[in-house]
Amino acid sequence: MSVRVVARIRPTLGKELEKDTIVRAEASEDGKPMNIVRIPNPRNEAEEFSFAFNGVYDQSTSQEELFTNEVSPHLKALFQGLDVTIFAYGVTGTGKTHTMRGGLKLSERGVIPRLLSGIYRRGRKVVKDSGGETSVSVSLSYYEIYNDKVFDLLESPDKRLPAGLPLREKDGKTIVVGLSERECNDLKDFEGLYIEANNNRSTAGTKLNAQSSRSHAILMVKVIQTTGDESRISTASAIDLAGSEDNRRTENGKERMVESASINKSLFVLSQCIDAISRGDKRVPYRESKMTRILSLGQNSGITIMVLNLAPLRSYHLDTLSSLNVSSRAKRIEVREIENEVVFKQHPKSMSSLSGSTINRQPLRPLANAHNTNIAPAAATTKAGDKPMKAFSVYSDRTKPTKPATTVTRTNSKRLSDGARPSRTARPALSSRAPAPELSTAKIEEMVERKVSEILASRAAQTAPAPIPAAVSDEVQRRLDALERKIEESNGAAEDARNEGLRFLLMAKQHKEHGQDSSALKMYEMALPYFPGQVKLERKIEALRARIRAKKEEEQHHLMAQKHQSLPTSGHLATRPIQQLPTPAPSFEAVSEAPASKKRKMKVRPDNDDDDFSGSIVADEDSYDDDDNLSHKPLKVRKSKAPKPFVFTFGDEAAALTPRKRFILDAVNSRDIGQIKGLNGIGAKKARDLLEFLDLQAEEEGGRIESLGQLVGVPGMGGKTVERMYEGVAVGV
Ligand SMILES: Nc1ncnc2c1ncn2[C@@H]1O[C@H](COP(=O)(O)OP(=O)(O)OP(=O)(O)O)[C@@H](O)[C@H]1O
Known part of the structure; x- marks a missing residue:
């Protein structure tokens, strides 16, 4: 079906x-x-x-x-x-x-x-x-x-x-x-x-x-x-x-964006799995995300x-079309429409919970906690070397016969010897188990070694782990669980590193949207070590560098033209002091920087790189094996959306800092979480994010925020937050 x-x-x-x-x-x-x-x-x-x-x-x-x-x-x-x-x-x-x-x-x-x-x-x-x-x-x-x-x-x-x-x-x-x-x-x-x-x-x-x-x-x-x-x-x-999210529409902040990236990625993988199954591919990329592994259309x-x-x-x-x-x-x-098999219960007990009597549950069986864990096919019907069956198969016109329900009677000892290792929470009571043989420490070590190699090998091969020797003692069981946890934790560390990389990408994107190319460039560069060899990312970095260079040249050109214009009319040399000339963009650019004009953008952005993100920052960063499966991607009708102009509302930043502004900047630059949290509208999370951001900048820039304009541009801050901070500082501080 x-x-x-x-x-x-x-x-x-x-x-x-x-x-x-x-x-x-x-x-x-x-x-x-x-x-x-x-x-x-x-x-x-x-x-x-x-x-x-x-x-x-x-x-x-x-x-x-x-x-x-x-x-x-x-x-x-x-x-x-x-x-x-x-x-x-x-x-x-x-x-x-x-x-x-x-x-x-x-x-x-x-x-x-x-x-x-x-x-x-x-x-x-x-x-x-x-x-x-x-x-x-x-x-x-x-x-x-x-x-x-x-x-x-x-x-x-x-x-x-x-x-x-x-x-x-x-x-x-x-x-x-x-x-x-x-x-x-x-x-x-x-x-x-x-x-x-x-x-x-x-x-x-x-x-x-x-x-x-x-x-x-x-x-x-x-x-x-x-x-x-x-x-x-x-x-x-x-x-x-x-739900999948188009982050051009969500205006998500940093935390929501990271979640969104993860959601979009898993849904992307799900659509790839669906594509692969419906095409009849041998390889279905279930393992690319936990959701697809669990849902595992298969x-x-x-x-x-x-x-x-x-x-x-x-x-x-477009989102509707895509889904x-x-x-x-x-x-x-x-x-496959297969009924679960009936299992034999060793000690029949009354379980008429729905009829109101007291429940007396049998000890949970080894697979009690399993997701969609049905009873394994009877050993007799499974040929050696058979692959585990996938429930979702490639579609065909033939209807498969429904397998009649069979009644299998098994004893506990049989169950323990069918290769199932009891899970931690679902282990049968000791009294009902076959007595474990005495094992020496050396033997235990050997078994643990073997099991770990098996797990690693099976992960590498992306196949189910080989069955574990049946009658393992509690000691072996305990050690195996600990080792598996360790392996999972090390996988977790890799995921954390990846998330870190995604955070840089996310910040880069936000800087870019605010027209802060130099900061965006820095963030992309910081993301690069997390995605080694990512060609698209490298191209983005190159494109941004080119754009910054072009911008500088254009500014120089503009300046020269101004000078040139002023000469014949005034008859004097230009009097604009050199300090007021546009400065090369530092990592922290003034947020009030005007967004690039559409025309200029066309000129310096031949790769149209921003659009590549298409609402999911991970879509770019993941080099999926089956990249040619992208047919499900939303139809892209590119609206020529100019970057949102940033409205700066804190007065002229060039003017001397007022006491209120200085108060805020001092608190921020103190890097004291207590002082930062003391600012109006700043909770623990925002304060931590701000500190983290300052740390990231510290290497080259000294990590200082010099104006409220810069503060607005920090990911997770924004105009409203800074405005709230500002309003929260008593006049005359
Ligand atoms: N059939 C419906 N009738 C009335 N209200 C609905 C219906 N479907 C959705 N809504 C309302 O639409 C809003 C969004 O729905 P919901 O939260 O279920 O969306 P979702 O798809 O789960 O979103 P997300 O993926 O962001 O969690 C809610 O306020 C919900 O009550």
């Missing part, structure tokens, strides 16, 4: 005008449900593009309607043992969180609360229909991927490790190591847990959405049905992806529904 892709067009909101609506939903045949999205060609509005989906929901669609049509029908399959994945995809502010989570009012509830409600209802029915023989329990895991790091949303944020939770491949599936799982026996339990967990999610206001998700959130609902000795486990995953079998959220407005035109393109390719991805 292919991924089911449905589009949902949100209504216009607040100040948005109906007349700006350009996206329409239609039915391809009269009397049939809507299945077409129409949108004008941005290059020629007389033309329209049409995109066909499995379903299209227009502005008037209620939360209930969407759930009833798209999710509810799959509840039955979930209880038959199929995994169900629903994910919301779309540009920022198009209604993904509204669709998945929704509002607090009953009618506003989104897919997730309705899904849980449906699961509990069906669970009760299953219990009832079986005359109490079958019990059903439900447990949740909920995590976010923020800046490409995985954090458990069911744990308090202060317990987070900076590097996040590691991922591991197992049986062709990606699992989050150390993820917590909570049993949740009714809707009330769920709501308490879910609301609390959502408070842990990273959200922030951006220009395009007052409460924008800054992370991808993944909720996994595990349904365990137990009858006698047998259990069937299936998982419903509900994923609210963060690991979860069962049923997958993609909800493409769309804003109907003209201001989203329509990606989503229509996603329709071609085929998912």
Whole structure:
């Protein structure tokens, strides 16, 4: 079965005008449900593009309607043992969180609360229909991927490790190591847990959405049905992806930009994966981002529904086209519809949680914390050397037969010997394990060595790690966990370095937008060591150097012309003192520097380099293996947008500094975080960023800010902040 892709067009909101609506939903045949999205060609509005989906929901669609049509029908399959994945995809502010989570009012509830409600209802029915023989329990895991790091949303944020939770491949599936799982026996339990967990999610206001998700959130609902000795486990995953952002529109500050870069990168990789699968490529770049590794259009079998959220407005035109393109390719991805196998439970226990009795859970099995971890195929049916199966395969016209559910009975010892290493939180109780053989320290060392080499080799080869010897002792287990953490941490360090590089790029871009070419150049140069060999970056640096040179020459030329003009009329030599001549731009340029005129820009920017960023600073910095997959890129209609003129509001900087200005500059240049934080409107974060920026400048410039104009140009500051600082200083200081 292919991924089911449905589009949902949100209504216009607040100040948005109906007349700006350009996206329409239609039915391809009269009397049939809507299945077409129409949108004008941005290059020629007389033309329209049409995109066909499995379903299209227009502005008037209620939360209930969407759930009833798209999710509810799959509840039955979930209880038959199929995994169900629903994910919301779309540009920022198009209604993904509204669709998945929704509002607090009953009618506003989104897919997730309705899904849980449906699961509990069906669970009760299953219990009832079986005359109490079958019990059903439900447990949740909920995590976010923020800046490409995985954090458990069911744990308090202060317990987070900076590097996040590691991922591991197992049986062709990606699992989050150390993820917590909570049993949740009714809707009330769920709501308490879910609301609390959502408070842990990273959200922030951006220009395009007052409460924008800054992370991808993944909720996994595990349904365990137990009858006698047998259990069937299936998982419903509900994923609210963060939205792609065009940073030319967001006016994001530094922190939001770094998040945005990470969001855009992961969505870019997702679109590459979709492209690669739909083209039938052998290599699908799942591993380029954690989100694609986890979502992994290729690991979860069962049923997958993609909800493409769309804003109907003209201001989203290109972004809408881009996501329509990606989503229509996603329709071609085929998912194997395989029911999870039934597993034998050694000590049958009553788990009729939904019928109200006390829960007595069996010890979690090795894979209990796994994301979309179904039971591995029975050893007998797996040939040696078989590759782990990918659930999403290249689309084909042939329908694959649905594999009938099989009943497999296994004992615990069998499970332990099938190559599965118990995860830390899901380890069976010691008493139920086979006694571990006594191992000498040398033997342990040897096993650890071997395992580490295996992990490293498997990472290099980008394949799942080889199975670990079955009966490992606790000591080996502990050492392995520690080593894996270490490896993950070192990966984290590499990521941090990369983020650092991105920050320089980001600052460079901001300087450039303010027309501060020299500062931008410096930032690009500082970014270069983080992206060695990045040809585009090197070209940018060269182009900027050329531009600065050209600017200087032009200024010289202008000056000469002025001199020349003044000679015949005055009959005297020019009297303008040399100190007042335009000075070569230092790293910190006066922010009031006029933006380059359009004409001059054309002359000195042959590479049109700014546009290369096209809203995602990472798009340039990543040299993806399959760079030719860029067909999904938004159609670029370049608006000739002049750099925003900077309005300087603090008086003539050339004049002597007033006491208020001096007070601010002294505080800033003191580099004392306490003094900086004492300035009006400066919190701890802004103060830290400012210090960091001063440090960056310190090498060559002494790291001093000499005017409020310079301060405005510091990333993260801006006119309003400095104005607030200024107003906060008492007159007569
Ligand atoms: N179908 C809808 N009906 C009414 N309001 C909606 C609908 N869809 C979205 N909205 C409103 O639009 C705004 C943006 O929606 P939402 O936050 O869900 O967007 P998003 O796609 O999740 O954005 P981001 O990616 O930035 O998190 C919210 O105020 C939300 O309530």
